[in-house]
Amino acid sequence: MADGIIIKGIGGFYYVDTGYNIIECRARGLFREQKIEPLVGDRVSIRINKDDGRGYIEDIYPRNTVLTRPPIANVTQLIIVMSIDSPKINLWFLDRLIVIGHDANLNIIICINKSDIDDEMANEIINMYRNIGYETIKTSTKTKEGIDKLYCLLQNQISVFSGPSGVGKSSLLNAINPNLNLRTGEISKKLSRGKHTTRHVELFKLQENTYVSDTPGFSNLDLNHIDANRLDTYFIDIYRSSQQCKFSNCLHINEPDCNVINEVKNNKIYKSRYENYVSILNEIKNNRRF
Ligand SMILES: Nc1nc2c(ncn2[C@@H]2O[C@H](COP(=O)(O)OP(=O)(O)O)[C@@H](O)[C@H]2O)c(=O)[nH]1
Ligand SMILES: [Mg+2]
Ligand SMILES: [Zn+2]
Structure with a gap:
């Protein structure tokens, strides 16, 4: 048994870096039955065949993040x-x-x-x-x-x-x-x-x-799963400023006493940042299907 990280997966083979070498592995049938697909980046435990140096993925350690x-x-x-x-x-x-x-x-x-x-x-x-x-x-x-x-x-x-x-x-x-x-x-x-x-x-x-x-990812820049009320937490400058908005659920569009709108006017928040915030917010709202 050895631990390693999957660095590549092609056609049912997973290449696991153990720190000493790269072992070509297959996943145990169990994963397929459970519909668990090993991912590149997974930390895994593998069993290595003595005869051919190939291995089997026995276990996948819990993932911290999944893209x-x-x-x-x-x-x-x-x-x-x-x-x-x-x-x-x-x-x-x-x-x-x-x-x-x-x-x-x-x-x-x-x-x-x-x-x-x-x-x-x-x-x-x-x-x-x-x-x-x-x-x-x-x-x-x-x-x-x-x-x-x-x-x-x-x-x-x-x-x-x-x-x-x-x-x-x-x-x-x-x-x-x-x-x-x-x-x-x-x-x-x-x-x-x-x-x-x-x-x-x-x-x-x-x-x-x-x-x-180096995988060119995120070609689909879909943000629709993001909660409109939480979008400002992803704009750290707008979020900082929003602490002084009158309403805690302020979306910073046309609410009274919105500190974000004030700071945009006073050039304390960059215009492009606010515009991009508004554009993403509208997109999320328009695409929501309930
Ligand atoms: N002037 C300049 N050109 C660069 C620089 N880095 C990359 N390039 C050129 O930009 C082009 C695209 O580079 P590439 O690495 O393939 O971009 P990628 O699509 O983001 O991976 C190539 O022609 C590179 O030579 C840089 O720092 N300065
Ligand atoms: Mg490239
Ligand atoms: Zn506000």
Whole structure:
């Protein structure tokens, strides 16, 4: 018996990293009967056959978190990557990913990449989100700015990199560890449009207890399951300010004595943040089916 973590699953085989080696495993029939599907990221107990070195997953340890898109268990951290240009920074997308990260209970880090293109603009965005209260990091795979710091922030975490296509997620991981040799550039996206649309999920080990996933997840940025009354807790700046709203169930739209609306007017809350909050709130309300 040995313990390990599933780093990849393909066609009924699970690849379990025991810390010493990677063991190709099958899941016990029992899991199928119970409709339990082992996930990448699962911590498991395996039995290894002496003859062929393959194994069986005997047990799955309780999961701390479960993401569905991408399907990974025990993720602890979301690295949201945006680039200054090509593609241009998209605060709407960024704020949505932040909401998704909070909803999944993940530690959030905002990474602004391609600082080599326009350092001043990168600073602006970094300062904005740092003021709001997020951990931020400015990077460039061209100048190597921030790469060492990013590596430090990944230590002892299972991190998922997310963000629009082309912002440099794979390039950043390659900069951290060239052995990963991940495909970069738009071409890889076009190729995968063909027969192999199901991209497999994989965790890459950077070192002991440190894993990253380059799976472009969250393509479906569905937020409809979020409770409209709780959305403000996922906008930490709005939530802070809401403590002084007159009504505890204030949604900060047109209620009297709403401190959030006041602070937007006084430029204490960034306009784009409030606009994105309102837009997501409307979307949740309009899509609710009772
Ligand atoms: N100027 C600049 N280009 C970058 C940087 N990082 C990545 N790129 C380029 O952006 C393109 C997309 O990178 P890729 O890593 O594939 O993005 P992904 O889709 O997010 O994984 C590639 O052509 C990279 O060479 C950077 O820091 N600065
Ligand atoms: Mg990529
Ligand atoms: Zn309010």
